[in-house]
Amino acid sequence: MSDAHFTYVLRLGDNALVLGQRLSEWCGHSPFLEEDIAMANTALDLIGRARMLYSHAGRLEGRGRDEDALAYLRDEREFGNFLMCELPNGDYGFTLVRQYLLDVYHRHLYAALTESRDDELAAIAAKAVKEAAYHARRSGDWVLRLGDGTAESNARCQAALDELWGYTAELFTPDAVDSAMLEAGVAPDLATLRTRWEADVLARLAEAGLTVPADDWQAEGGRAGRHTEHMGRLLAELQFVQRAYPGQQW
Amino acid sequence: MATPAPHDEQARFDAVIAADEKIEPRDWMPEKYRRNLVRQISQHAHSEVVGQLPEGNWITRAPSLRRKAILLAKVQDEAGHGLYLYSAAETLGTSREEMLDDLLEGRAKYASIFNYPTLSWADVGAIGWLVDGAAIVNQISLCRTSYGPYARAMVRICKEESFHQRQGYEIMQTLAQGSPEQQAMAQDALDRWWWPTLMMFGPHDADSAHTQQSMQWKIKRQSNDELRQKFVDQTVEQAARIGLTIPDPELRWNEARGHYDFGEIDWDEFQRVLGGNGPCNRSRMRDRRRAHEDGAWVREAMLAHAEKHNRRAAGAAA
Ligand SMILES: [Fe+2]
Ligand SMILES: [Fe+2]
Numbered sequence A: 001m002s003d004a005h006f007t008y009v010l011r012l013g014d015n016a017l018v019l020g021q022r023l024s025e026w027c028g029h030s031p032f033l034e035e036d037i038a039m040a041n042t043a044l045d046l047i048g049r050a051r052m053l054y055s056h057a058g059r060l061e062g063r064g065r066d067e068d069a070l071a072y073l074r075d076e077r078e079f080g081n082f083l084m085c086e087l088p089n090g091d092y093g094f095t096l097v098r099q100y101l102l103d104v105y106h107r108h109l110y111a112a113l114t115e116s117r118d119d120e121l122a123a124i125a126a127k128a129v130k131e132a133a134y135h136a137r138r139s140g141d142w143v144l145r146l147g148d149g150t151a152e153s154n155a156r157c158q159a160a161l162d163e164l165w166g167y168t169a170e171l172f173t174p175d176a177v178d179s180a181m182l183e184a185g186v187a188p189d190l191a192t193l194r195t196r197w198e199a200d201v202l203a204r205l206a207e208a209g210l211t212v213p214a215d216d217w218q219a220e221g222g223r224a225g226r227h228t229e230h231m232g233r234l235l236a237e238l239q240f241v242q243r244a245y246p247g248q249q250w
Numbered sequence B: 001m002a003t004p005a006p007h008d009e010q011a012r013f014d015a016v017i018a019a020d021e022k023i024e025p026r027d028w029m030p031e032k033y034r035r036n037l038v039r040q041i042s043q044h045a046h047s048e049v050v051g052q053l054p055e056g057n058w059i060t061r062a063p064s065l066r067r068k069a070i071l072l073a074k075v076q077d078e079a080g081h082g083l084y085l086y087s088a089a090e091t092l093g094t095s096r097e098e099m100l101d102d103l104l105e106g107r108a109k110y111a112s113i114f115n116y117p118t119l120s121w122a123d124v125g126a127i128g129w130l131v132d133g134a135a136i137v138n139q140i141s142l143c144r145t146s147y148g149p150y151a152r153a154m155v156r157i158c159k160e161e162s163f164h165q166r167q168g169y170e171i172m173q174t175l176a177q178g179s180p181e182q183q184a185m186a187q188d189a190l191d192r193w194w195w196p197t198l199m200m201f202g203p204h205d206a207d208s209a210h211t212q213q214s215m216q217w218k219i220k221r222q223s224n225d226e227l228r229q230k231f232v233d234q235t236v237e238q239a240a241r242i243g244l245t246i247p248d249p250e251l252r253w254n255e256a257r258g259h260y261d262f263g264e265i266d267w268d269e270f271q272r273v274l275g276g277n278g279p280c281n282r283s284r285m286r287d288r289r290r291a292h293e294d295g296a297w298v299r300e301a302m303l304a305h306a307e308k309h310n311r312r313a314a315g316a317a318a
Helices: A004-026 A033-061 A067-072 A094-114 A119-146 A151-167 A174-183 A190-207 A230-244 B006-018 B031-050 B053-056 B065-092 B095-103 B123-140 B149-176 B178-200 B212-216 B225-240 B267-277 B281-294 B296-317
Strands: B253-255 B258-262
Touching: A004 A033, A004 A067, A004 A094, A004 A174, A004 A190, A004 A230, A004 B065, A033 A067, A033 A119, A067 A230, A067 B065, A094 A151, A094 A190, A094 B258, A119 A151, A119 A190, A119 B296, A151 B253, B031 B053, B031 B065, B031 B095, B031 B212, B031 B281, B053 B065, B053 B123, B053 B281, B065 B095, B065 B149, B095 B149, B095 B281, B123 B178, B123 B225, B149 B178, B178 B225, B178 B267, B225 B258, B267 B281, B281 B296
Parallel strands: none
Antiparallel strands: B253 B258
16 A cells, blocks of 8 residues: 555545535525425435545554544544535525535546556445436536526526635546556546546536636646645634544544 | 315315324315424524524534534434425425525514524534434324324435434443543533524423414424423433533433423523524524525526526427
8 A cells, every 4th residue: 555545535535524514514504495405415425425435544544544534533634635625505595506616526437447447445335326317417406507597597507606616627647646546546537537527517517508707717736736725714614623622522 | 177165175174183194285184284384494494504503604614524424424324314304394385486586585483493503513512413313303203293294304314303303322332432632522512402402492382382282283293392302311321421521510301300400591692583583593694695696597597498498399389
């Protein structure tokens, strides 16, 4: 096992945890009751995924860190999630457009990871890909409804897309960890992933009457632990109890 | 076929109630029975929905990923209970929109217990243990209620509630066995939630506006005081088992009655919270209204898309 392998799995866990944390903030506040349930359900899938990935990462690392040590006792600079995951929820349109972009990514990513040479990761991916396919169907339906719905809903989703698009470059830009894992047969090729992702996303956005913004800016740094200013607050909330009362059972 | 005379209908209704059978949506029922049920079931549904808020307050701060997942699943269950109950109430001819309007405009009530704040992680344990525990006592009794759809919703809901109660108790047990700070947290939560939980069963039987009629119609099967006693009896022993102290100096076993005696509820507080002046009444209603208002454009877009979609489909078919 290499540091890169640990880091690769850990970062997948970070994406799941941080996005799940954001979604769970909708609980009781969404537009109607069925959506409260759906949001909680998606958040629950993501938290479950984070737990499996962290447990696996902890075993790869071999220093006795369990899922909670990895979730609660690392600082901002040690988190390697995509910046998109940590952005505040915004309105329901922003949350769902982000969710769609990431759900499609995860569907293709985890489909590819079922073939990983890391058997444990492949087993986690087999579960995750089913959930991600369901999530992508749901968020994709919402993008269509909201893009096509009213002038207001279209404008809100377009604004969300304009804001989010610059954060998508990071999803497909390999760093040293990705390259090492590709070579080791653990991780898929991000260029192939991008082709698949774009085929789905561009078609759906067009169908929904949404325009892909110009690639005039790109935000990145999440995987290197250079986050937005929102991340520190997200972690302060997430980690508060463990940090205030160290070393206890809960 | 001629419509039977009302007295025949009334006689049939009375006979079904007397025989402990169920009234179903298409059966004739007295208008007051219908109104009483809509009030009770919708109030119950609203409670499930508003009940997401105090516990939701701790989802983002749950102290372990396992606890976070369990709490998310619980809050999701509660929203699901809201859905079953709205559906049960809709069988009586009142739409979910009407019920929701009644809630948002302050005409309908929800359980006052959710007007208390969740101040520490232990409160999540206390709610599961005590509030879900009290809900079960009430709902087990309602599994035998005379209106079929309500009774069936209760059977389904009770299974999940007992799961919630066990998980809440497990949180309290873990804290009670933990560090001195955790023990204090657990005791503080019990101190704050005990009396409001006893208030969940409502006024004394003698003072309850709806009890007598509801008992005759077998909507309610046991009185407020009977249910409250049952809850106290089972919970005293659960508290003792994990070394927590129930904040009631008058609590003691009464051999002659075969029940625990307990102190008097602060009925002024009960009335105050019921009347809208509990610690969180305003913020709970503000949150619900804001969610509804902020979601308006989403609901409009959904309808607009469905209409366009249907028109396109019709156009394509023509
Ligand atoms: Fe419930
Ligand atoms: Fe419950």
